[in-house]
Amino acid sequence: MNNSQFPIARKNGLVVQEVPNEVLVLDLNTNKAHCLNETAALVWKSCDGTRTVSDIARHVKTTKGGEVSDDLVWLAIDQLNESDLLENSLKAPFAGTSRREALKKIGLASMIALPIVASLAAPKSAMASSSCGCDTVVDCVGDCPNDSCLDGFCAGPVGDASRKTSSRSK
Amino acid sequence: MEIEGSKELVFDRSISFKSFGLIVRLESNRRELLNSIEQTARKALLDDIEIIENVRADRVFGIAEDEDGYIHLYKDGVYSHHSSDADQVLELFVRHLRVFIAGWARDTVFVHAGVVEWKGKAIVIPADSGKGKTTLVLELVKLGAGYFSDEYAVLDAHGLVHPFARDLSVREPGRVWSEKNGIPIENFGGRKGKGPVPIGWVILAEFEENATWEPQRLTHGEGVIHIVQHTITLPEFPEFSMKVLKLALESAIILKGSRGDACGTAKNILSFCENSLN
DSSP states (O other), X not given: OOTTOOOBBOOTTEEEEEETTEEEEEETTTTEEEEEEHHHHHHHHHOBSSOOHHHHHHHHXXXXXXXXXXXXXXXXXXXXXXXXXXXXXXXXXXXXXXXXXXXXXXXXXXXXXXXXXXXXXXXXXXXXXXXXXXXXXXXXXXXXXXXXXXXXXXXXXXXXXXXXXXXXXX | OOOTTOEEEEEOEEEEEEETTEEEEEEESSHHXXXXXXXXXXXXXXXXXXXXXXXXXXXXXXXXXXXXXXXXXXXXXXXXXXXXXXXXXXXXHHHHHHHXXXXXXXXXXXXXXXXXXXXXXXXXXXXXXXXXXXXXXXXXXXXXXXXXXXXXXXXXXXXXXXXXXXXXXXXXXXXXXXXXXXXXXXXXXXXXXXXXXXXXXXXXXXXXXXXXXXXXXXXXHHHHHHHHTTBXXXXXOHHHHHHHHHHHTTTOEEEEXXXXXXXXXXXXXXXXXXXXXX
């Protein structure tokens, strides 16, 4: 396991909000919103490019108390990496085990809450999150008219032949 | 804009108004049509418009009738749609107008959600169209909650929710949904709620056949990222939106789960809200 790597938290293109025991991150590049629990947030904030994984584990231990292994920090880094929240891509060395297996193993031994990064997609445009907005007619379901997707919106029957005009304001 | 081989429409009548900090100009070539557009805009924005004069507009909508009776819609001078059915064009205009206001409003965050008021706090139900938002809102109103909206949670800079009590878009077999055939809440024996109020509860409920409402409680942060998905203002004003959502959910209880029929779920929700107040 290469614990001498120096993870760096990404700063650009993010909107960060702190709430009690959590950190919220909106990624403007990927249009994703992330919620980091206290442990994940602490690891993320510790990724300043001067600390190794082992240093971060010691830092988390000092801040939170209890036993903190390098594996627990790797678990956080693995999720931060997957969420694109690190400058440098690091691969978690779980020695042939899946994250789920590693999580089980670390969880049993850990005295602090396991790091969790929950992520959801954010809307890319106002239209995308609006009522009855659509890209194609297949998006027009439920209580929206479902005959056509017209100019970004689900619409009723459209029967007119194409007819072009131009406009001029006076 | 000139299109080869096209007919030219001259927009020689206009009116401008301000709504949610944005200035919109409506243009037309017929006085009656302009009146009709203005009335449509008033209804769409629940009369929250102030007529103003001679200012630069943030958006211009042009609706004109050609010599053959076709109605044409333009956005900022760019052709959008035409039809011989004026209602269809006005319907499209309303949706464009609403999305523009909701997406670019100043000092306000629009969340796609149903909202009712219960004992001075808002119950917010964020959801996409067709996910039973209106049905659940209606059941809550029938049980005594005040109607705020079946479309938007309108949040101010302090995170308080304001009413946006448009007529309900009730879905019925054989009925084509449209803005103009919405049904006033009073027709269901309901009442409009008074605001602004703080958010007390956020209900993230997805309909599932025969499901029982046994929600899990989410943290403040988890609640925010769930509501982010439905926040229309977010792409244009991400920092402001995140700040407002954080504030708005500060003392809210956030519940997530599958729900069965709306009537039973509404009873369970209000019972939970009532207990959490005590």
